[in-house]
Amino acid sequence: MSVRIAVVGSGPSGLYTVAGLLASKVPMSVDVIDRLPTPFGLVRYGVAPDHAKMKIVSKVLSKPFVRDDVRYLGNVEVGRDVSHAELVERYDAVVYACGSEHDRRLGIPGEDLPGVLGAGEFVRWYNGHPDVADVEHTLDVDSAVVVGAGNVALDVARVLSRTAEELRDTDVPTRVWGILRDSAIRDVHVLIRRGPAEAKFTPAELFQLSELADADVEVHDGGAGIPHPESVKDKRTRQNLETFQMLASTPSQGRRRRLHLRFLTSPLEIVGASRVEGVAVERNDVVDGRLVGTGERTVLPTGMVVTAVGFRGSPVEGLPFDDGTGTVPHEAGRVISDGVPLTGVYVAGWLKRGPTGVIGTNRPDGGETAASVLADLADRPRTERDDLLELLATRSVHVTDWAGWLRLEEHEGERGATSGRGRVKVHDLPTMLHYTGGGSRGR
Ligand code: NAP
Numbered sequence: 264m265s266v267r268i269a270v271v272g273s274g275p276s277g278l279y280t281v282a283g284l285l286a287s288k289v290p291m292s293v294d295v296i297d298r299l300p301t302p303f304g305l306v307r308y309g310v311a312p313d314h315a316k317m318k319i320v321s322k323v324l325s326k327p328f329v330r331d332d333v334r335y336l337g338n339v340e341v342g343r344d345v346s347h348a349e350l351v352e353r354y355d356a357v358v359y360a361c362g363s364e365h366d367r368r369l370g371i372p373g374e375d376l377p378g379v380l381g382a383g384e385f386v387r388w389y390n391g392h393p394d395v396a397d398v399e400h401t402l403d404v405d406s407a408v409v410v411g412a413g414n415v416a417l418d419v420a421r422v423l424s425r426t427a428e429e430l431r432d433t434d435v436p437t438r439v440w441g442i443l444r445d446s447a448i449r450d451v452h453v454l455i456r457r458g459p460a461e462a463k464f465t466p467a468e469l470f471q472l473s474e475l476a477d478a479d480v481e482v483h484d485g486g487a488g489i490p491h492p493e494s495v496k497d498k499r500t501r502q503n504l505e506t507f508q509m510l511a512s513t514p515s516q517g518r519r520r521r522l523h524l525r526f527l528t529s530p531l532e533i534v535g536a537s538r539v540e541g542v543a544v545e546r547n548d549v550v551d552g553r554l555v556g557t558g559e560r561t562v563l564p565t566g567m568v569v570t571a572v573g574f575r576g577s578p579v580e581g582l583p584f585d586d587g588t589g590t591v592p593h594e595a596g597r598v599i600s601d602g603v604p605l606t607g608v609y610v611a612g613w614l615k616r617g618p619t620g621v622i623g624t625n626r627p628d629g630g631e632t633a634a635s636v637l638a639d640l641a642d643r644p645r646t647e648r649d650d651l652l653e654l655l656a657t658r659s660v661h662v663t664d665w666a667g668w669l670r671l672e673e674h675e676g677e678r679g680a681t682s683g684r685g686r687v688k689v690h691d692l693p694t695m696l697h698y699t700g701g702g703s704r705g706r
Contacts (some may be wrong), residue, residue, distance in 0.1 A: 264645040265332070268636065269354040271341050272298040274304020275625040276612020277310070278324040279362035282626075283633025285327055289640070292332040294354070295653060298340040299393065300663040300692075301671065304362060306622065307359055307688075308392045311418040312433035313425060327392040328665045336651065337663035339697065344660045345651065347581030354652050355643065356607045356636045358596075359582065363574040363589060363613040365616035367412065373533030374570070379406075382415045382571035389443070390420055391436040391690030392610075400582075401447035404566025405636050408542050410530055412455040413570035415536035415662070421471065423451050424522045432660035434675070436690040437682065451522045452563060456529045458549055459489045461505045465621070466502035473510060486511025488526065522669040530568075531560065539568055574618040582608065590617050596632030597639070607643075609636055667699030674698050 269279045270285060273295050281293055303321045310317045323490040327333040339345065342360075350357045366381025368374060380400075388395045402423075409420045422430075427444035435443070455462055462469075471584055472480050482489075489511065510524070525544075532543040536570050546559040575589035583600045591614050597604040611632040612625055620628075655662055671689060679686040690696050 264647070265292055266355040266640050266645065267291070267353065267418065267648055268293045268356045268358065269296055269350055269651070270294070270358045270360055270611075271296045271350075272359065272612070273302035273360060274360065274437070274612065275306055275320065275324060275622045276615075276629055277304070277358070278302070278327065279625045279629030280360055280500070280633050281327045281333065281356050281629075282324075283630040284636060285330070285333070286571045286638050287541060287588055287633070288635070289637060292334075293327065294334050294336050295327075296336045296339050296341060296345075296651075297697055298338070300336070300337040300667060302335060302665075302668055305371060307591055308387055308390045308415060310390075310622070311386075311422060312390060313422065313429065313589060314418075314492055317622065321397070334629075335663070335668065336655075337666040337668065338696065339655060339660060339662055342498035344476060344655060344658060346485055347579070348690040350651070351581075351607060352524075353648050353654070354607070355447050355640055355645070355648070356609060358609040358611055358632060358636065358704060359579055359591065359598075359614055360611040360632075361579065361614060363576040365577055366514040366570060366577045366592055367495045367573040367575050367681070368571050369516035369530060371532055373532055373535065373539070376533055376535050376539045377537070378535070378539035378566055379568040379570070382409075382411070382419050382569050383574060385419060385569050386415065389439050390410075391434075391439065393525050393690055393692040393695060396691040400442065402442055403569070405447055406447050406450040406452065406565045407567040407569065408452045408454060408530075408540075408563060408565045409569045409571055410454045412453070412464065412574075413571060413573065414456070414463070414465055414468050416453055416569075416571035417472070419571055420451050420453050420522055421475070423448055424475050424520050425479045426519075429476050431683075432685045434686045436688050437678075442685070448567070449520050451520065452565070453524050454528045454544065455524065455526045456547060457554060458526050459504055460495060460500050461549075462503060462526075464503060466499055466506065469503055469506045472659060473506070473513070473648045474521060475520075475522070477518045478522050479515040479518045480510045480513070481523045482511035483523060483525040484527070496621045511615065528554065529554075533568055541565055542634075574613070576614045579614070582610075588617055596635045607639070618675065659678060661700075663696070669700040670696060 366383040379661045436618045440523040541562045541564045578584040592599045596609045598608040
């Protein structure tokens, strides 16, 4: 009898785990469960639309689905359509790889004013996530502030600084492309609370700022205070410092937009009567490696604030949760409850290690979880188990499959071809379900 394994989440962490499992040649059937009819998680809905090359990884992630013993069960939400306990009954192992969906908050006054949004929400919007298909961001203000010094802050600042032509060949939904094309934003300020040597940007992503077609990059203070790159041992930091120096020494060319990198600047408060009108910021100093406010305060006028200060996982029903880290306690992917492993329950990806790392980080991470699953299963007796699809059928859940996804993908390609763009995403759930064969979501 082959083992039955469920992987919840079809993003890179889930699908690299599947690849790790299949590499073992142990007879198994794997069900990949996702609440959406579309696979790939962050590759489809997180990676910036102008990073098309990064999305090519979806071809690698698709490979398991050529096999008859690997099924995609889309449009199925664990916790709503099926419970954790019901999964554990039906599978020898259940791997949760469902990410960190929530934006971390800044925790400053004014954060809930209209016009302030978390990067996760904004990224999902421009990437055509169905959860935010109805949300309108008009971009009718002349400046935006992005808080954070990680790659997500860079993604947001870059997308806001791109021209319509630069975005034409991306897969952003038609409506989103129109809004970005008509954007009134001329200044994008990135607030970096520490200095240039501490920014978490990766060098390749930072360098891309020098390649924007119609935006000047202005480095705060004209680049004064950027440490000499040769004074730094770490290669990544050295490369970043070289890029900051290059950006600082490039004269402004009077381009349509300006992207400002403001070091040693922390937001104190978001101000505005009924919506955001500005961000009160304080200048920082670094003393003995510690960040210290100087008391020098100013208000940066803006009509839009995007906070890109990291993400947090949320608890999964039936699993322990560490509220401090926003992750599920584990040892090599085995979920640990009250100091002991929960039989047959595992985690992978951001839910396991926190919201860090690039797409490729999930390969060894998923491999580690897969190795734990396989090692445990080697010692466990096999039991006859019911098929999850039978239970879902009794609940009239319209499960979508891999063939359905391929139909939607083909339709997205055709939409792109007819509109003179590349592939164009469908972002509303009813149309997604129409093409994937999931029927109506209501039951
Ligand atoms: P991140 O790399 O952890 O960056 C979060 C940033 O927020 C840090 O710079 C942090 O500053 C700052 N921050 C936190 N609290 C703050 C506060 N109260 N005030 C001001 N700033 C604050 O997280 P991320 O950008 O969300 O990215 C998540 C992961 O995805 C990262 O590993 C990233 O590299 C990866 N990613 C990769 C790509 C890519 O490869 N192209 C694209 C997107 C994301 P401090 O540094 O001072 O703590």
